[in-house]
Amino acid sequence: MDRRTVLKGLAGAGGLALTGGLSAPAIGQGAAARTLRFVPQANLANFDPIWGTQYVVRNAAAMVWDTLYGIDSSFQPQRQMVESEEVTDDGTTWTFKLRPGLKFHDGAPVLSKDVVASLTRWAARDPMGLMIKALQQELTAVDDRTFKWVLKQPYPKMLYALGKNNSPCAFIMPERIAQTDPFKQISEYVGSGPLKFAKSEWVPGAKAVFEKFTDYVPRQEKPSWLAGGKQVMVDRVEWVIMPDPATAAAALQNGEIDWWENPIADLVPVLKKNKNISVDIGDPLGNVGSFRMNFLYPPFNDVKARRAVLMALSQEDYMRAIVGDDNSLWKPLPGYFTPDTPLYTEVGGEILKGKRDLDAAKKLLAESGYSGQPVTCLVAQDQPITKAMGDVTADLLKKLGMNVDFVATDWGTVGSRRAQKTPPGQGGWNMFHTWHAGADCVNPAPYTAIRANGDKAWFGWPTSAGTEKEVASWFEAKNLDEEKAAIGRLNKAAIDDVVYAPTGFFLSYTAWRKNVSGVTKGPLPLFWGVSKSA
């Protein structure tokens, strides 16, 4: 008898008196083995993947709601709910047919009218959806399994848009749910994906439970990211929210959880030493570090000031501040696109390469007319990544001779303040830090941060006619060679105008118990094919 058994016995005796003999339910080893306990990157605080676009919502939604197409590991859209598609020679009329036997979690069949309603809601919120909507002549259900999208002019990236994995994905919901205003939250979570959401067990901030959907009919192809056969090997997936990384690390070592999505770099050595734990890169597409400068006000309304910052910054300093001494976790990034993806390019990235030239940067800054006015730098201290980058930037700007107004605050405040277009001294700002998922930086379609269309662009409101011209070129490209050429020109134009400052490319780990198998690398945690032994 071990000490824990003795403790249990003693407490049991006491408990018998206090609770009239209530006892713990016996959870057999088999049942435990069929439940996968997962610690996600963040709290699942809401569950409408169109209304709220946080990555954690997308990740949970990908289990519950299926998509018409799915992007595979070679970035190609593959059929998922769709059985076939046809496009007219002029590229304006797409006719899609659904796979037979698709069912929602409430038992109702998936019909074309559900798809039409879902795509309509998605298109109101998604940047690519908005582009298609602008070209749309009609989107109609032809029969129960066939629907048609008629456009005024071709949209070559149609299948990519329907299968893309960045938020908001084109998830298919029952018509009654999809008819909800896209700016209001849904309250029913019925999908047709491989797992059902157990709403009654949802404790926001603590736990979210997903049960295997036994009526799900997976495709026959091998699974690859959001494409292929999504075979669920466990009965339940429990998301356990743990805000404290040390607690998550201890729980993983103790066997209280099975899989931790993104262990922080500081704790990885401890996990690697544990013989019961596997540690590997989770998302091969990693992240692109970034700080954005406000094009509307001095000093960064002058391209010379922006270039001076690029000329002086050391991506290595930023990356070491984020990931520590593990060199395998980061790469310099003389450009804007995700390394090791088909469109990656370094064209025009010379300013970010080689030895850092502080003197030349100071000279360029002086030429921009900078005369010591405060530079308001917003830094969210509650996000380890932005905090680390903010500290490096403050040091960099001081070395450049800038007068830094360092605003240390939280992400909620940065999120609202960065939307202010007022001057920095009146509630606005000069720069803020963030990062972009590498999956969003593989091409211009999901890449909001690369757009430079002034008032319509992302925060910082960059204007760069060259960048915008090449974004359009990429959308019109007919093959990979044309796409690559357009991206090369785009990268150069964006760096010349410094649409934003890339601070490097970094990866993060994922960790799981060795009795869990089938964990694969991907832009989001993928639960199909993952099994667990006792």
Next chain:
Amino acid sequence: MLSYILRRIVATLPVMAIVALFVFSLLYIAPGDPAVVIAGDQASPEDVERIRQSLGLDRPFLVQFGSWVWRILHGDLGTSIFTNLPVSAMIGQRLGPTLSLMIVTLLLTIVVAVPLGVVAAWKAGSLIDRVIMGFAVFGFSLPVFVVGYMLAYVFALELEWLPVQGYTPLTQGFWPWLENLILPAIALGCVYIALVARITRAAMLEVLQQDYIRTAKAKGLGQGGILFIHALKNAAVPIVTVIGIGIALLIGGAVVTESVFAIPGLGRLTIDAILRRDYPVIQGIVLLFSFVYVLVNLMIDVTYTLVDPRIRY
């Protein structure tokens, strides 16, 4: 007494109203916007504005406040901006873990701290007294999260006696409920035990110097009888006060403890709500906490009359 309790309860209403107005105003002027958090990084300013409108956040302060008060008067704490769930249901989900943690910590404190304080006073100036007071200083000085990590490392990771994290409701068994609470209660209780032990010692020392204690000794009463029947009862008022005030400490400490031990209680809900600017949830929790404070103060006052019959209201 009953009329006094009723009067006190009625008197809490204006206090809570003032707290509510204060909290609502503070949130209104504080930076940060839930619509921005909801919309995510990809959203345009127009999208954010439409979400603000759909949530009613674009309405004037007085309209928002008035509508909130009206709902409160009808027993409705509102709906969470993020989860779309009723605030009362969310608080209800989280109340059990926090109450459990507080009850276990409180019991642990009373069982450990009061005897320690009594013994320290009884052996004042001795090695035992110095050791106990030394531990009290130690307990005071260590932050909750440091004690928490140390306990988790030793008792969960090394010895594997207890779990690291989580909470199991009492309905699933006494031991599953208790085993999740032992380490957090010790971590949270350290400061509290130290505080109560020191106050108990001080109060006991004062009482032990009174004439009636000398008389009791002269009559040949045993040491235990003198300490626990005569002295402790007369020293109880400050001890009860500090235990009551300590409940406020527990609520504050629970925020950290619940994070360290991943307990889904009100402390974590509060932090999550503040970081996301989930106004209805923050307002609901603050109202609840205000009520608890007022109630605890009332209970302390009532307890005075039980431990000291000379006190009358």
